[in-house]
Amino acid sequence: MAAQRIDPVTSEVFGVGQGLVIDAEMTRGEFTLRVDLSVPLGEVLGVLGPNGSGKSTLLNAAAGLMPVSRGRILLDGQVVDDAATGEFLEAAERPVGFVFQNYRLFPHLSVLDNVAFSPRARGGSRHEARATASRWLSRLGLAPFASRRPADLSGGQAQRVALARALAGSPALLLLDEPLSALDARTRLDVQTELSRHLSNFGGSCLLVTHDPLDALVLADRLLVLEDGRIVQEGTPAAVARRPATEYVAKLVGLNLYAGDVDGAKVRLRDGGSFVVPDHNQHGEVLVALRPSAVIVSLDQPHTSARNTWPAIVVGLTLLTDRVRIDLEGEPSALVDVTPSAVSELELTSGSRVWLTAKATDLEVYGADVPTGTGSLSSHDR
Amino acid sequence: MSSLATPSRLSRRERERRGTRGTGSRAVPVPLLAPALISVAFLVLPLAGLIVRAPWGNLWSILQSSDASQALRLSLWTSTVATGVSLIIGVPLAWVLARTDFPGLRFLRALVTLPLVLPPVVGGVALLLAFGRNGFVGRYLDQWFGLTIPFSPAAVIMAETFVAMPFLIITVEGALRSADVGFEEAASTLGAGRMTVFRRITVPLVAPSLAAGAVLCWARALGEFGATITFAGSFPGRTQTMPIAVYYALETDPDAAIVLSLMLLVVSITVLVTLRDKWLRSGSTP
DSSP states (O other): OOOOOOOSSSOOOOOOSOOEEEEEEEEETTEEEEEEEEEOTTOEEEEEOOTTSSHHHHHHHHHTSSOOSEEEEEETTEEEEETTTOOBOOGGGSOEEEEOTTOOOOTTSOHHHHHHHHHHHTTOOHHHHHHHHHHHHHHTTOGGGTTSOGGGSOHHHHHHHHHHHHHHTOOSEEEEESTTTTSOHHHHHHHHHHHHHHHHHOOSEEEEEESOHHHHHHHOSEEEEEETTEEEEEEOHHHHHHSOSSHHHHHHHTOEEEEEEEETTEEEETTSOEEEOOOOOOEEEEEEEEOGGGEEEESSOOOOSOOEEEEEEEEEEEEOSSSEEEEEEESSOEEEEEOHHHHHHTTOOTTOEEEEEEOGGGOEEEEOOOOSOOGGGTOOOO | OOOOOOOOOOOHHHHHHHHHHOOOOOOOOHHHHHHHHHHHHHHHHHHHHHHHHSOGGGHHHHHHSHHHHHHHHHHHHHHHHHHHHHHHHHHHHHHHHHHOOOTTHHHHHHHHHHHHHSOHHHHHHHHHHHHSTTSTTHHHIIIIIOOOOTTSHHHHHHHHHHHHHHHHHHHHHHHHHHSOHHHHHHHHHTTOOHHHHIIIIIHHHTHHHHHHHHHHHHHHHHTOOHHHHHHTOOOTTTTOOHHHHHHHHHHHOHHHHHHHHHHHHHHHHHHHHHHTTTTTSOSSOO
8 A cells, every 4th residue: 555655844735636535434333424525625624513423533534543434535536445445544644634622732742843743753854854843833923932842832822733733744634623612712713813824825625623603604615514423514604604404503503494395475384383485486395594683572463564473482581792582482483682671671581472573585495405314403492 | 405515625726727628627536546556556666676776887887798789789780670671571561451452351461460469489480480491491491592590690580570560561551541542643643653653652651650660660679589589599699689688697697687678678768759649649641
């Protein structure tokens, strides 16, 4: 098996090809992850999913830390893992850079030696490796910390060192596991901006795993949503945010989502209730997305031109920074955002009976062209 | 109306202690105190006796007498070599026990730690049966290479290694088991092969436990008696180590026995002090 060596001195991405291609199944105990994806060179694919959806398994398989149980993985056109033929390229031989969730910086090595580790392990002399590491450290503004131990770094600095260490090996594929989750809210934004810049300069494929929708929206060129080991949605960040395919994504981006059957201007919702929507002569299964701020709350039944009004009971109130999110049960149930003053004027508490109003034009109706088996759609679990 | 018991008095210091620590009374109940004191006396009195009876005046001259200094030197270098041998062949075994999985692994682990509980003299007999002139290995060493192991310094080293190496192995194995494999995974994604990972990541991360294991191993080797005297005998200057010298000197020259014992006591105390909390607690954190 031909181990692809990368020149440790230059930061050139090796070879030209189609980047990362995974069409495989990964099994870990009872859990199976089934994915079919490709990440062209220069693209950042964000993988979004709840805990236990298989995100880390995906990264481990791409890195060569675990083999696939079916299917195969290609990197720049070369097979690195194939369950059918048994071919498997060990992690150490793959041109991969991995930024781990908790960075995993080697505690016994200085920052410089951490970053020099990969160029050295990939065959460079100690001198060359350190020179490469120094270049990466200055590129990421880390030169003053070269002689420090990882324990003496702040969270943001450690994150940058981890990135430098992964990039110093000149990988063709960069894997990022929750790159910002270990940071506090304040440094997070700075590091996010900076990471975004470095990712757009990176010429290889990048697979970024996160459960934070904001990270995914800012850092990724394209999004892929994993749930229970299956891809449930794929698309640009904007498309995913506007038209979520599952309850999970809808919650992440803060939308109400309903599944139902449309017949012209009327959508009969699967969990009870119905909506009047703009008539586009659609028929069949659809999803309806509704912004929480687009719903109006009143105590008496309103007499308006808006044709979607329905009664509901308040079951919960949560203060967000500048508004109150009300959890309402009815047909259909909904999350609604109002101002704190509206809450006190209407004297809303848990158990209050109110009327909800939504304009037909505020309802985003789209085809449920989602992979089958997304059972979570129908359960509006509260 | 209930009446309270008469209050006792708390010293100012005790008040401060309870105030800052927030703990209650630390007074020891009498039924526990008496046996505890007896056990302290039992453990400490003999050692105190050793110090009291020591011929402090001519300590130096006794130490320099040929038998004593020979035994001291022999003990020091053989236990150091035994520790070196244990590091070279024991650490890889610890890695195998901690990181691999194969049928019989648990049995192998039990077997490896057997010398910890085996009476050393049994170890000596076993070594003799294996490597003695008529032993099932020793016979061929003798026939083919003209090598005779028993009653040589090599036999001393083998006996010490046999008894002391398990201390190193279980210490290092425990550290390897609890070490974070995440660092090793990280190293392999950075292009390091298995051996490079072992050398540059695994070993440095368990270095504190490695040192602790080596010190324990060395101390155990230094005190080895039963296996050594059985397998290597007691030839002054060749195989007579400190503990053996103490045993024989007790009949002929009690003062020398006391001085040598004192030496071993000092070594033991030094080991304890060196290993205190930092190393004895637990491995992986540097």
